[in-house]
Amino acid sequence: MTDPAATTTTAAPPSNGSRGEGLDAHLVIDRGAFRLDVTLTAAPGDVVALLGPNGAGKTTALRALAGLAPLTGGHLRLDGARLERTPPESRPVGVVFQDYLLFPHLSALDNVAFGPRCHGATKAEARAQAATWLDRMGLADHAGAKPRRLSGGQAQRVALARALATHPRLLLLDEPLAALDARTRLEVRAQLRRHLSDFEAVAVLVTHDPLDAMVLADRLVVVEHGRVVQEGTPSDIARHPRTDYIAQLVGLNLYRGQADGHTVHLDTGPAITTTERLSGPVFVAFPPGAVTLHRDRPTGSSARNLWHCEVAGLETHGDQIRAGLTGDIPLAADLTTVAAAELDLHPGAQVWATVKAAQTHAYPA
Structure with missing residues (x-):
């Protein structure tokens, strides 16, 4: 196993680069x-999250x-210094590894002091620095505890x-919250957001x-x-997903088609009316909550979009x-437990789905 402290050390600031330049990386790795083939850039103080399905290349x-x-x-390049050949x-x-990889035989204080000690600090100096960091993390009272005595949240800190x-x-964080239960998470x-806000260099999550x-x-x-398919602010990504994976990630129904005014003719399926x-x-997107289901074809509805569908499956979502749903158009619809019971929804049930044009969002592909 890799020494958990091997990648938590630091070299002196490069003399040929500014500490303010941040990250400039073009990562190319061929494995059969x-x-x-991923490009990443970030300024000091930026927190960048790498997202993607299993096997996409995030951990690589x-x-x-x-x-x-x-x-x-x-x-x-990091702050102007080339690191390709740097061990x-x-x-x-x-x-910060997914399972934290704390030294089980060392106290929390000595786990944190390990890095400074590797860089020449005396034992007293390293422990003083570690105590300061534990205090910042709200863990001063747990300095003498071994990892097995710490909760998941404490071990993460x-x-x-x-x-x-x-x-x-x-700073690299590999699924830093994955090992925590929902309440602790x-x-x-x-807490992690607060600490990252104070971090003055680049963080990649x-x-x-x-x-x-x-x-x-x-x-x-x-x-x-292995390639970047979309990048942007969280709000931009959530509002303008460009792949099915991203749409599922942010909880949207997503379709692609040709727009002609307020009508979008889908590549596969019917047309969607938008504002x-x-x-x-x-692309056209709308949330599952924008979908209204009916057992009979609605009359007098103000919704501009109406499709005949079949329930393919039901699951609890929050x-x-x-x-x-499948049929005229594949989509997901969210409804309350009471509404699902009143509609007598079950796999195979025939329904009509409506979506108001004002609840759709179209944007260039």
Whole structure:
């Protein structure tokens, strides 16, 4: 196993680059049939989240930044210094691993002090620095605790303190909240956001959880099949998804078609009426909550979009029921448990789905 502190060390600031330049990376890695080709840039103070389905290349990109996966092409610059040939232990990079990888035989204090000790600090100096970091994390009372005595949230904060104690210029977080239960995750997410807001260098976060990404990151980079398919602010990504994966991630129905005024003729399926007036290739999106279901064809409805569908499946989604529909158009619809019962919804049930034009959003493809 990789030494957990090997990628939480830091080298002296490069003399040939400004500490304010941030990250400039073009990560190219060839592994047989898989090729990673991802460009990442970020200014100091930025938090960038890498999102994507399993096997997309997110973790490979993170390992390349840490120096654990060598590049076969491209470049990696941090604050103006080239790092392609710099070994992991000499990079100004800190890593918070998914399972934290704390030293089980060391106290929280000595786990955090390990990095400064590796850089020449005396034991007293390193422990003083570690105590300061634990205090900042709200863990001063747990300095003497071994990892097995810490809760998941406490262990996560110790791992973060250990990564930050070496003053990295690039902080990498690999699914930092994945090991936490739902209740702890809510609290630790808010704490992590606060700590990242105070971090003056670049942070790159890998996560499968869209809420983690939306809350923690300033910018999202979505990777599919080893390539960037979309990037932007969380609000822009949520409002303008460009792939099915992203639409599912942010909870939207997404379609592609040709716009002619207020009508979008889908590539497969019927037309959708929108409020936007556009021409040419477009995407159309709307949330499952915008869909109203009827057992009989509605009359007198103000909704401009009406489709005949069949219920393919039902699942609990938060405090609602999400119905997966096929037929005139494949879509997801959210409704209350009471509404689902009143409609007697079940797989195979025939329904009519309506969506108001004002609840759709069309934008150029």
